[in-house]
Amino acid sequence: MTNESTPRSVLIAEGIRKTYSSHQNAQNVLNGIDLRVTEGEFIGIMGPSGSGKTTLLNTLATIDRATDGKVFINDYEITAMKDRKLSNIRREHLGFIFQDYNLLDTLTVKENILLPISLTPITNSQAERAFHDIATMLEIEELANKYPSEISGGQKQRTSAARALIHSPSIVFADEPTGALDSKAASNLLDNLYEINQLRKVTIVMVSHDPLASSYCSRVVFLHDGHVYSELYRGDKTRDAFFKDILDMQAVLGGGHVR
Amino acid sequence: MSIQKLVIRSVRKNIKMYYLYFFAMISCISFYFIFSTLQHDETVVMMANASVNFSAAFQVAGLLLIFISVVFSSYATSIFIRRRSQEIGLYQLIGLSKGWVSRLLIFEHIILGIGALVIGLIVGMLFSRVFLLLFMNLIGVDGMFGLPFSSQAVIQTMVVFIGLILITSVQIILIVYRSTLLQLFHATKRADRINKRPNMLSAILALTGIGLIVFGYFISTLMIEHADSLLFLMLLVLSSTIFGTYLIFHTTISWMLYLFRRKQRGNLGLYHSLSVASLMHRLKGHANSLTLITVLSAMTITMISLSYSLYYSTENDVRLRCPLILPWKICHKKLVRFQIV
Numbered sequence: 039m040t041n042e043s044t045p046r047s048v049l050i051a052e053g054i055r056k057t058y059s060s061h062q063n064a065q066n067v068l069n070g071i072d073l074r075v076t077e078g079e080f081i082g083i084m085g086p087s088g089s090g091k092t093t094l095l096n097t098l099a100t101i102d103r104a105t106d107g108k109v110f111i112n113d114y115e116i117t118a119m120k121d122r123k124l125s126n127i128r129r130e131h132l133g134f135i136f137q138d139y140n141l142l143d144t145l146t147v148k149e150n151i152l153l154p155i156s157l158t159p160i161t162n163s164q165a166e167r168a169f170h171d172i173a174t175m176l177e178i179e180e181l182a183n184k185y186p187s188e189i190s191g192g193q194k195q196r197t198s199a200a201r202a203l204i205h206s207p208s209i210v211f212a213d214e215p216t217g218a219l220d221s222k223a224a225s226n227l228l229d230n231l232y233e234i235n236q237l238r239k240v241t242i243v244m245v246s247h248d249p250l251a252s253s254y255c256s257r258v259v260f261l262h263d264g265h266v267y268s269e270l271y272r273g274d275k276t277r278d279a280f281f282k283d284i285l286d287m288q289a290v291l292g293g294g295h296v297r
Numbered sequence: 298m299s300i301q302k303l304v305i306r307s308v309r310k311n312i313k314m315y316y317l318y319f320f321a322m323i324s325c326i327s328f329y330f331i332f333s334t335l336q337h338d339e340t341v342v343m344m345a346n347a348s349v350n351f352s353a354a355f356q357v358a359g360l361l362l363i364f365i366s367v368v369f370s371s372y373a374t375s376i377f378i379r380r381r382s383q384e385i386g387l388y389q390l391i392g393l394s395k396g397w398v399s400r401l402l403i404f405e406h407i408i409l410g411i412g413a414l415v416i417g418l419i420v421g422m423l424f425s426r427v428f429l430l431l432f433m434n435l436i437g438v439d440g441m442f443g444l445p446f447s448s449q450a451v452i453q454t455m456v457v458f459i460g461l462i463l464i465t466s467v468q469i470i471l472i473v474y475r476s477t478l479l480q481l482f483h484a485t486k487r488a489d490r491i492n493k494r495p496n497m498l499s500a501i502l503a504l505t506g507i508g509l510i511v512f513g514y515f516i517s518t519l520m521i522e523h524a525d526s527l528l529f530l531m532l533l534v535l536s537s538t539i540f541g542t543y544l545i546f547h548t549t550i551s552w553m554l555y556l557f558r559r560k561q562r563g564n565l566g567l568y569h570s571l572s573v574a575s576l577m578h579r580l581k582g583h584a585n586s587l588t589l590i591t592v593l594s595a596m597t598i599t600m601i602s603l604s605y606s607l608y609y610s611t612e613n614d615v616r617l618r619c620p621l622i623l624p625w626k627i628c629h630k631k632l633v634r635f636q637i638v
Contacts, residue, residue, distance in 0.1 A: 096479060100478075101390070101478045101479055101482075102477070102478070102479050103477075121394070121395060122394055122395075125389060125392050125393060125394045125395075126392065127392075128389075128390060128391065128392040129391065129392020129393075130392070132390075132392075134390050134391075136482075140383060140386075140387050142384060142387065143310070144306050144307050144309075144310040145306070153391060154391040154392065157391070157392060157393065201391075
């Protein structure tokens with residue numbers, strides 16, 4: 039699977055199934071999803087509401103466990119791992135961005151961002167430099183000593199993106215990162231993510247219902263009723279052209295504008 | 298940033314956020330301390346030795362106080378953890394193990410607990426003198442008592458509350474280890490579970506609740522005849538009525554409302570859809586606090602009315618029994634007063 043000519047796969051999912059069962063009935067949310075994400079990709083997951091976007095992201099991101107199927111992250115089979123090992127994987131390989139930021143109110147912006155690397159043996163000057171790099175890229179360095187309650191939603195989301203990126207993870211999972219932002223803050227954040235993806239070669243997996251957000255991706259996967267319905271590659275198209283493609287695909291799928 | 302710094306920060310923030318919990322713990326501790334000071338005071342001990350009923354009542358009250366503190370603090374802890382579940386989930390997402398997270402929480406909990414213990418003891422010491430005087434005055438004993446500081450009471454209070462901190466720490470570990478990340482991130486959003494159609498079990502439990510309360514009251518009428526096993530009977534009455542009350546709030550009321558709702562066949566009307574439906578929805582989640590409130594207020598009302606009726610009837614009894622006796626009171630070898638009752 040890894041050789042010199044093709045880029046390395048950082049995330050491989052094979053036959054992912056997820057079933058929620060209650061006493062009376064079982065509900066299949068994911069019906070066998072295969073996915074391969076190569077290094078440096080910016081991949082978007084779209085689909086109408088109830089198609090299993092967030093469930094897929096959660097199973098890929100070690101937040102939820104699949105009922106059946108295998109997930110590999112950097113050749114580690116995370117579906118077969120115990121909690122203790124999973125936390126090591128999360129610490130070294132993964133970063134997370136959520137719709138509702140999940141910042142700690144007790145810590146300042148800088149402390150929030152540095153939290154993931156404060157667990158690893160790291161010197162102060164290294165931490166300082168890592169913070170400086172990521173904060174200038176996301177334009178939040180002047181907010182370092184503010185508390186999350188004192189900054190805007192867009193700034194909060196950029197802080198949480200910085201926290202997801204500070205330890206140079208190989209994959210960042212983003213669940214509707216622009217869901218709570220106004221359009222200007224959203225495109226600001228997406229510009230930043232795109233730039234970081236290009237510069238640092240970080241793989242980003244993003245769930246979104248917003249075609250505009252997905253148009254920043256290099257590939258968009260469309261889910262429908264727990265299946266991969268189709269995929270779109272951006273290739274050399276402009277963002278506007280890709281945006282139109284996504285809209286067309288949504289029209290085919292139906293109900294895409296509603297979450 | 299080290300774990301200590303993280304803990305100190307979040308404790309400081311949490312005192313602000315959960316000062317209600319913190320102060321409730323303080324008052325809980327100081328009340329228990331006052332109680333145990335009373336229990337260990339020499340004058341009271343002397344009186345308690347003289348009367349079996351009195352010492353039994355004291356023991357039962359002590360156990361009840363411990364029980365209430367345990368229920369209260371485990372309830373408060375679960376709210377405390379539930380509110381912070383997102384934070385707990387976040388720590389795990391950035392790669393902290395469950396063991397680390399529960400250590401952090403327990404460390405925090407112990408600091409809060411010890412703070413509450415120290416403050417509670419100080420407040421208790423300040424107030425125990427007042428309460429002792431009040432108590433002695435109420436039961437009409439004129440006696441000399443020294444400083445009400447009793448190291449035995451301090452030790453007893455500390456043992457009880459350190460035990461309490463241990464219990465809630467185990468609770469924290471269980472919560473952290475049992476809940477999945479997904480549950481942690483949706484805990485605050487999760488609505489109360491809509492209770493499903495009641496089955497036979499809930500009907501049985503509903504009737505058991507009523508039965509337990511009736512049984513408890515029935516036993517309480519037999520208490521006077523069987524004074525030798527008073528402690529056991531008292532505990533039996535208390536446990537059956539408290540558990541019965543819990544069942545009534547937890548099952549009986551929603552079961553009865555369900556029967557009512559089924560009779561209406563979906564046509565609830567404005568008032569009932571605003572009252573019955575939401576009552577059913579909320580009752581289960583609040584069964585604990587409702588039981589606690591009910592038991593506490595029932596106890597308070599019982600104690601107040603008991604002491605008043607004793608106070609009232611003693612005077613009448615004396616008047617009835619000995620209408621023509623000249624009592625006198627000697628204080629410091631001096632005849633103070635005498636009167637015809």
